[in-house]
Amino acid sequence: MMTSTSPVPVTTPEDTGGPRSSAHVAGRDPSPASPYIGRMPARRMLVGLTPARFWHGTLRVAPGLALCAVAVGIALVVASVVPVLSATLVAIILGVLVRNTLPVPSVLEAGLAFAAKKLLRLGIVLLGLQLVLGDILGLGWGVILLVVAVVGIGFGGTLLIGSWLGVPYTQRILIAGGFSICGAAAVAAVDGVIQTDKDEEVVTAVALVVVFGTLMIPFIPFVSSLLGFSTAQAGLWAGASTHEVAQVVAAGGIIGGGALAVAVVVKLARVLLLAPVMAVVGVAHRRRAGTDATGKRPPIVPLFVLAFVVMVVLRSVGVVPEPVLDVAKTAQGALLAAAMFALGAGVNIRKLVKVGGRPLLLALLATLLVATIGFVGALLLR
Numbered sequence: 001m002m003t004s005t006s007p008v009p010v011t012t013p014e015d016t017g018g019p020r021s022s023a024h025v026a027g028r029d030p031s032p033a034s035p036y037i038g039r040m041p042a043r044r045m046l047v048g049l050t051p052a053r054f055w056h057g058t059l060r061v062a063p064g065l066a067l068c069a070v071a072v073g074i075a076l077v078v079a080s081v082v083p084v085l086s087a088t089l090v091a092i093i094l095g096v097l098v099r100n101t102l103p104v105p106s107v108l109e110a111g112l113a114f115a116a117k118k119l120l121r122l123g124i125v126l127l128g129l130q131l132v133l134g135d136i137l138g139l140g141w142g143v144i145l146l147v148v149a150v151v152g153i154g155f156g157g158t159l160l161i162g163s164w165l166g167v168p169y170t171q172r173i174l175i176a177g178g179f180s181i182c183g184a185a186a187v188a189a190v191d192g193v194i195q196t197d198k199d200e201e202v203v204t205a206v207a208l209v210v211v212f213g214t215l216m217i218p219f220i221p222f223v224s225s226l227l228g229f230s231t232a233q234a235g236l237w238a239g240a241s242t243h244e245v246a247q248v249v250a251a252g253g254i255i256g257g258g259a260l261a262v263a264v265v266v267k268l269a270r271v272l273l274l275a276p277v278m279a280v281v282g283v284a285h286r287r288r289a290g291t292d293a294t295g296k297r298p299p300i301v302p303l304f305v306l307a308f309v310v311m312v313v314l315r316s317v318g319v320v321p322e323p324v325l326d327v328a329k330t331a332q333g334a335l336l337a338a339a340m341f342a343l344g345a346g347v348n349i350r351k352l353v354k355v356g357g358r359p360l361l362l363a364l365l366a367t368l369l370v371a372t373i374g375f376v377g378a379l380l381l382r
Contacts, residue, residue, distance in 0.1 A: 125311055129328045220371075
């Protein structure tokens with residue numbers, strides 16, 4: 001806490017991460033650099049900031065970020081050789097392996113913390129540059145209504161099913177976001193709103209998104225072929241039902257023809273709903289959480305979600321040059337992979353298994369729910 005007579009902020013444990021820095025959080029090692037440390041308000045961080053402090057902070061995060069960079073390089077190479085494996089999946093597996101098979105020096109923790117929070121949010125912001133409103137409106141109102149149904153019913157239905165199963169509120173809302181909107185990026189966005197104090201819940205939601213979304217890659221093309229779907233129908237189903245953008249690309253590529261283009265645009269229409277859904281989650285969470293110890297309410301929409309909307313607008317009005325878009329797309333993939341590695345590197349498997357089978361069952365039912373809505377839509381919009 002900062003006194004009125006000192007120009008330099010003195011932080012308390014609550015200033016530097018609150019509950020997330022607790023050694024009692026299950027599924028995380030009680031290191032001083034949890035990925036969610038660093039919640040000090042920007043106003044207070046700027047007070048007393050000097051070049052010396054800036055360089056000191058940079059040097060603290062450099063080793064961990066360097067490790068993330070190596071992991072991203074490996075993940076991208078593996079994903080290019082085995083297209084069914086997304087870079088985010090490979091990265092999170094690498095992170096889990098590193099944490100649970102090797103000693104992780106404390107000097108790496110600050111950089112891992114930075115990647116798991118800041119780089120993840122920056123990746124979500126850049127994701128907005130993949131969206132063009134004109135392309136989405138060009139799908140027609142029938143497809144747009146289908147997308148709204150997938151996201152709305154998928155999100156609400158997952159919350160309801162999770163409540164019936166007895167899955168904790170924060171875990172089920174993270175799963176609902178990831179499975180109904182856009183995978184790991186949506187999980188991170190939901191976490192940015194609700195600020196869950198259990199890191200293993202975030203990693204569990206991301207891991208489930210990766211597993212079940214990957215299973216959809218061969219499933220949708222195979223069933224579409226059995227049912228005699230056209231490539232447009234199969235692409236529509238894939239885009240409406242598969243969790244990650246990269247997984248949609250893989251499924252659309254297997255289907256072939258014009259399916260890939262349809263699948264990607266439908267998926268990006270789901271991504272576009274990230275901002276309004278987060279606004280609804282923010283309002284609901286404010287009512288649920290009330291005020292914190294300082295008398296402040298949680299934000300309705302985090303700044304990075306607003307920045308995501310700004311990127312969508314910039315892309316849609318055509319002011320961003322094509323070379324910049326290409327660089328941004330590559331950077332976005334690398335940033336999300338780095339964040340997934342850092343999140344994976346925060347997981348203690350022995351404690352994670354204590355989460356139990358209910359989140360797994362919820363993930364299965366959420367996948368079936370979203371896939372069913374997408375399937376019905378593909379039949380009706382043939």
